[in-house]
Amino acid sequence: MDKAYMLILGYRLDHSVDLTSVAKTVTQVKEDLLMLRSYASLSPEAHLVVWTSALDTRPLVELRDRIRRGHSSMVESLVWLSVYKASPYVSSTIDVLGNLKQEPLRYLVAYPMKKDPEWYLIPFEERRSIMAEHIGIARSHRYSKNVRSYTTYAFGIASYEFLVVYEVQSLYEWVEVVERLREAKARKWVVMEEPVLVGELIAGW
Numbered sequence: 001m002d003k004a005y006m007l008i009l010g011y012r013l014d015h016s017v018d019l020t021s022v023a024k025t026v027t028q029v030k031e032d033l034l035m036l037r038s039y040a041s042l043s044p045e046a047h048l049v050v051w052t053s054a055l056d057t058r059p060l061v062e063l064r065d066r067i068r069r070g071h072s073s074m075v076e077s078l079v080w081l082s083v084y085k086a087s088p089y090v091s092s093t094i095d096v097l098g099n100l101k102q103e104p105l106r107y108l109v110a111y112p113m114k115k116d117p118e119w120y121l122i123p124f125e126e127r128r129s130i131m132a133e134h135i136g137i138a139r140s141h142r143y144s145k146n147v148r149s150y151t152t153y154a155f156g157i158a159s160y161e162f163l164v165v166y167e168v169q170s171l172y173e174w175v176e177v178v179e180r181l182r183e184a185k186a187r188k189w190v191v192m193e194e195p196v197l198v199g200e201l202i203a204g205w
Contacts, residue, residue: 003055003083003084003085004034004053004054004055004083004084004085004097004100005053005054005055005056005057005060005081005082005083005084006051006052006053006080006081006082006083006084006150006152006163006165007050007051007052007053007054007060007063007064007079007080007081007082008049008050008051008052008078008079008080008110008163008165008197009049009050009052009064009067009076009078009079009080010041010045010046010048010049010050010076010077010078010079010197011046011047011048011049011050011067011071011074011075011076011077012046012047012074012075012077013047013048013073013074013075014073016073017073017074019040019047019048019202020202022048022071022074023038023040023048023202024038024202025070025071026038026048026050026067026071027050029063029066031059032054032055032056032058032059033052033053033054033059033063034052034053034054034055034097034100034101035051035052035053035100035101036050036051036052036063037050037051037052037104037108037201038050038051038201038202039051039107039108039199039200039201039202040199040200040202041197041198041199042198042199042200043195043196043197043198043199045077045078045195045197046077046078046197048074049108049197049199050063050067051108051110051165051199053084053100060081064076064079078197080110080112080158080163081154081157081158081163082152082153082154082157082158082162082163083152083153083154083157084150084152084153085152085153087151088124088128089127089128089131089132089135090135099148099150102148104167104201105146105148105167105168105169105201106168106169106170106200106201107167107168107169107170107171107174107198107199107200107201108165108166108167108197108198108199108200108201109165109166109167109168109174109196109197109198110163110164110165110166110196110197111163111164111193111194111195111196111197112154112158112159112160112162112163112164112192112193112194112195113160113161113162113163113164113190113192113193114160114161114162114190114191114192114193115161115162115189115190115191116189116190116191118189119189130185130186131186133184133185133186134181134184134185134186134187137180137181137183137184138177138181141176141177141180143170143173143174143176143177144177146168146169146170146173147166147167147168147169147173147174147177148166148167148168149164149165149166150164150165150166150167151164151165152164152165160192164193171198
């Protein structure tokens with residue numbers, strides 16, 4: 001298995017709503033899902049973030065509908081859909097199920113991304129070389145062991161091309177990693193990477 005669907009949902013909550021209580025009821029629905037987690041948002045786009053994945057889109061549609069019908073006090077503020085599949089720039093096989101079934105790290109960081117059309121006109125081998133530098137910087141960083149990266153694809157199903165998702169243990173360490181990655185040549189072709197959504201895992205469910 002090398003493919004799965006990912007969905008990130010953002011919700012604004014009424015002041016009377018208990019965030020932890022709502023997150024607990026939402027994440028009890030796990031049928032046909034590879035994973036389902038809730039986060040207290042640290043970004044202005046939402047109060048609650050739901051991150052989930054499945055092998056088919058139907059469970060994602062059903063989850064979204066169940067939240068809509070069961071929590072009238074929650075207003076959906078963002079919907080990010082993407083496909084998780086193997087990168088053409090990485091030769092190793094990706095274990096999607098294994099990655100998503102790991103114990104979650106403390107923070108979720110996610111953002112939509114788009115590249116300049118000129119990027120796709122560069123010969124593939126040159127693109128692979130450019131991405132190899134980017135990947136090498138990320139993997140060799142002293143804080144990389146505390147980062148899980150999920151580059152997912154949205155060509156033709158969203159206004160963005162990629163949905164980049166990270167699990168990180170420390171926001172401080174994550175800032176250090178990203179600052180170093182700003183030196184990678186691949187960044188030259190990035191034309192969109194916002195809004196950045198940050199959430200802290202809601203424990204206890």
